[in-house]
Amino acid sequence: MTAPHTQSVVILGGNLAGLTAAHRLASQGYRVTLVDQPPSLEGASPGEQPHDEPEAFTVLGCHHNTQALLRSLQADSPQPASINIPLEFRLPDHSLIRYPRTGLPAPLHTWVSLLRFTGIPWNERWQLACWLERLWEDEEQLAADLEQRTAGEWLATLGQSTETCRRVWNPLAQWLTGNDLYVLSADAFVNSVRPLFLNTRSDSRISILQNSPHSCLTQPITRALTKAGATILRDTEALELRYERDRISGVLLKDGSLLQADWYITALAPQQLTPLIPERWLTRYAYFQQLALLQSSDSTTILAETEQACVAPRLILLGDTAFHSILATRRGPDRTSFSLVTTDSRFAQAQLSQDLESMVPDLLRSLGLLPPGSNIATTSRRTIPHAILSLRPGTKLHRPIQRSPIANLLVAGAWTDTGWPPNLESAIVSGNRSADAISRR
Ligand SMILES: Cc1cc2nc3c(=O)[nH]c(=O)nc-3n(C[C@H](O)[C@H](O)[C@H](O)COP(=O)(O)OP(=O)(O)OC[C@H]3O[C@@H](n4cnc5c(N)ncnc54)[C@H](O)[C@@H]3O)c2cc1C
Incomplete structure (x- = not known):
């Protein structure tokens, strides 16, 4: 096997998933080339070049990979202090109510906070708290069919009224996943809510970073990559993945050049990735076919x-x-x-x-x-x-893991199967997993 320092990796997509993979591999001695097309005029995701001034972003206490990355960049680029803030909801009388935090250890803090949260009527709160207790005591299990029903339907079975769903659970689902409660699968809802509310007290922190992901993450990673000798091509677009038998043999860029490497990572959105995949693989592998099913x-x-x-x-x-x-x-x-x-x-x-x-x-x-x-x-x-x-019922099956059926191709991106809703944490987890899959081989 070739030693890491002589192995090369081409990464397509220069937002957080691609940057994280590049950063991890470059620091291990891989020769990294990162290709990123210029941001469209229509809209840029957080992390891409901003249109105007910086904007703040939220990081949750349970986003351990994002926090580890921010800490690792701290030495080179001091980060702005993060400010912990409460989560507030609006009640029917238009008053605002905070989700309470307690100083109690887990899992007591979850139980006490929930019981003190007057945003949910007392009888519904009590029902939920009793159900949680039965889960902790192993007297009850999460339903096996959560991926087949919507979160709205499932919450109704736990005694949550339509009004509570409208005031509390739907805005929470929208904030954490971007999906409506009556579209979102119950499984995706549980997986987005559980790390924030049901783990340790520090996991339930909500922090605001006063600078944008671009200045806190993108810029310092780009500097670290340049220092490590990585090649960054920010103004060109990948047009096609070329192949020989069942391996990628190169990436054709818009400027006509062909980039070749031992490994390839795509860190693009599904609709950006599909046009690059050879037709033969799209028809042959369910792994690539299922990308078309993501909405x-x-x-x-x-x-x-x-x-x-x-x-x-x-x-x-x-x-x-x-x-x-x-x-x-x-x-x-x-x-x-x-x-x-x-x-x-x-x-x-x-x-x-x-x-x-x-x-x-x-x-x-x-x-x-x-x-x-x-x-x-x-x-x-x-x-x-x-x-x-869209994290509608059934979507979980279509979110791909990092390893593709092509031996030298890894797939990263916030939308891949990381267990998280598509957010910065998910993008960073997918970048780390892609890099680890390469270095473990
Ligand atoms: C408005 C908004 C606010 C958000 N706020 C938060 C927040 O506060 N906290 C949080 O955790 N998450 C937040 N998110 C989610 C988070 O920003 C995204 O999940 C994350 O940026 C996704 O990163 P990514 O690397 O997976 O993919 P993408 O952002 O999709 O990056 C893909 C990259 O590939 C490039 N590219 C595409 N096609 C090609 C090609 N052919 N050749 C070369 N390059 C190509 C693109 O230009 C882009 O740079 C927010 C999202 C939005 C939309």
């Missing part, structure tokens, strides 16, 4: 700014508007930035601009985020096509 939808973020200081960052989940979550963060000493996320396709259309100009300040005022008399200084909108992977 995604667009996500729109409205960014609004006001000329008023942000006392503390806030994260509010909403059940009764088209916006599922609002994140208020500091943008300089006397400016607050609000990002409102929606999957409602009407907000991606330009003609809504006028409505938005009144709708956003009204909503912020009703939440007490915008004092009377204050106005929004700027509003902008960003729609990211295919940003949300």
Whole structure:
């Protein structure tokens, strides 16, 4: 077997999944080439080159891989302090309520926090707490068919009313996965909620980093890669994976050049990967055929700014508007930035601009985020096509693992089968697993 320092790897896709794999392999002595097409004008995911100023992002306590990566980059590039914030929900009377945190050890903190959370009516809370206790005591098991039903249906069997689902569980599902509770599989719901609420107390922390993923992660990893001698081609596009028998023999780039390596990792979205796969493999391997079964939808973020200081960052989940979550963060000493996320396709259309100009300040005022008399200084909108992977029942089977049937091809990306909903943690886990699969061989 060739020693790592003489082995080469070509990685397609330069967002967090590709960068993580590149970083891990370059630090182990592999010769890495990273290919990334320029960001589209339409929309860039967090981590890609931002359109304007930096924006904050959330990292959960249970996102251990993201935190380990941030810590490992700390030496070269000091990270901004992260601020822990509570999760807030809006009640029917329009008041806001925080999900409580306790100082108790696990699993008591889960139980006590749930019982103290008045966002859910007492009888439903009690039913849920009793069910959790039976799970802990092994008197009950999670249903075996969670991947075959929606989260909404399953929560009803646990005594959760439609109103609680609308006020609490749907905004939570939307925030964690981008999916509606009545579309999302119960299995995906459990896997996104459990690490945050049912593990240790530190796993349930929600931290805001005041800088963007681009400046906290992308830039320092790029610097580390350059230092390690990796080649980064940021302005070109991969057009085709060339093959010989059952191995990849090279990647054809838009500029006409052919990149060749011992290993190949794709870290692209499924709809970007499929056109690169040879037809012969698409018809022959179920692994590649199932990519076509994954569905995604667009996500729109409205960014609004006001000329008023942000006392503390806030994260509010909403059940009764088209916006599922609002994140208020500091943008300089006397400016607050609000990002409102929606999957409602009407907000991606330009003609809504006028409505938005009144709708956003009204909503912020009703939440007490915008004092009377204050106005929004700027509003902008960003729609990211295919940003949300549909996690409907049955999808789990179609999310591919990192190892493909092609011996020298690994597949990474937040949407792959990592056990996480597609988020930064999932992208980083997939990058780590792809790199480990190569170094273990
Ligand atoms: C609005 C929004 C907010 C979010 N906020 C958070 C958050 O606060 N916390 C969190 O954990 N997660 C968040 N996420 C999720 C997270 O940002 C994504 O899951 C993550 O960025 C996905 O990274 P990736 O590397 O898997 O893939 P992608 O972002 O899909 O990257 C693919 C890369 O490949 C490149 N590419 C595509 N085709 C080619 C080609 N043919 N040749 C070369 N390069 C190509 C693309 O330009 C891109 O750089 C958010 C997502 C959105 C949309």
